[in-house]
Each structure stands twice: as structure tokens, then as C-alpha cells.
Amino acid sequence: MKQIKVLGSGCARCADTAKLIEATAERLGVAVQVVKETNPQALVTYRVMSTPAVVIDETLVHSGSMPKTEHIEGWLQS
Numbered sequence: 001m002k003q004i005k006v007l008g009s010g011c012a013r014c015a016d017t018a019k020l021i022e023a024t025a026e027r028l029g030v031a032v033q034v035v036k037e038t039n040p041q042a043l044v045t046y047r048v049m050s051t052p053a054v055v056i057d058e059t060l061v062h063s064g065s066m067p068k069t070e071h072i073e074g075w076l077q078s
Contacts, residue, residue, distance in 0.1 A: 001031040002076065003058070008051035010038045017052040017066050024072045032076070 004021055008014030018034050025032040046053065046060045053063035056075055 001033055002056055004032050004034045005037045005042070005055040006034065007037045007042050007046065007048055007053040007055060007063075010036070011051070013066055014038075014052040017054065020066065020069065021054070021072055024069060025076055028073065028076055030076045 002025075006014055006018040006021070008017075014036060018036050021032065022034050025034075042048075043051070043053070046055055048060065048063050050064040052066065054061050054067060054075075061075055062071065
């Protein structure tokens, strides 16, 4: 199971990013645990300058915008 964190302030784009990841994972049949992380310290820990940001299995894979579905598919299938 992939551990996914969506980092941000709790804004609509962050919530939409989490929903998109969950929907994509369900469609692909990939088990994920998605956590929305709003603690500012998390941004410092992962050196995120803009949100939303996506961390998969403790590796920052995206930041600054909502990721495209094809990018999420690639992350989930690797």
C-alpha cells in the first residue's frame, strides 16, 4: 500500500488533489492511504515552496499545482 500525503493549507486545490489521487487509485485498483497534511512543519520538512504538494512513500513527487491524471497514474503504477 502506498502512503500518500497531500501537503497544503487545507485549500480547495489541496482537497481536490487528494480526491483526484483517491479516485485514480480506485480506478486502477491500487491500494493507497491518502492523508491531507496541513501542518506548516510538513512543508518545511519536505522543502515545499508552493502547494498543493504530493509526497509518496516519503518522497516529494510534485508541488505547486494540481497534478495531471497521467502523472498520478505513473506514480501509482511505479
